[in-house]
Amino acid sequence: MKADKSKSMPSSSSSDRPEPTRSELEILQVLWQHGPNTVRFVNERLNEDKREVQYASTLKLMQIMVDKGLLLRDESQVKHIYSPASEEYKTKSLLLDRFVDSLFNGSVSSLMLHLLDNKKTSQSELDAIRELLEKSKKDKK
Numbered sequence: 001m002k003a004d005k006s007k008s009m010p011s012s013s014s015s016d017r018p019e020p021t022r023s024e025l026e027i028l029q030v031l032w033q034h035g036p037n038t039v040r041f042v043n044e045r046l047n048e049d050k051r052e053v054q055y056a057s058t059l060k061l062m063q064i065m066v067d068k069g070l071l072l073r074d075e076s077q078v079k080h081i082y083s084p085a086s087e088e089y090k091t092k093s094l095l096l097d098r099f100v101d102s103l104f105n106g107s108v109s110s111l112m113l114h115l116l117d118n119k120k121t122s123q124s125e126l127d128a129i130r131e132l133l134e135k136s137k138k139d140k141k
Helices: 022-034 039-049 055-068 088-104 108-118 123-140
Strands: 071-074 081-084
Touching: 022 039, 022 055, 022 071, 022 081, 022 088, 039 055, 055 071, 055 081, 088 108
Parallel strands: none
Antiparallel strands: 071 081
């Protein structure tokens, strides 16, 4: 059973990790949602859910993602199976941290105020935010 597990994401520090492009994130979203899969499956999901993408383009991008350490490739079967090299939560946390640092100078409150000012927020979303703030307050005591 030959699996290309040597191409995992660097663990030395989060700043060393490659940041996925928008197209790479679309591929990661498919794999996080549906689990490890083939290029054909990912390409079909992208065509159904996102936009028209050629199979060869999806294949090339997924090969690049393996080289960058964003995906792992299992070559033990005729059809190669690809999986994310990092958990969804970890990747999203890394991207969010970088986003907050670069756009809001690391200020979470600035981000939240900006979001609440720019987007229509439903009452249920506001209630969930309030609950989260209350829980955060209790946890810090």
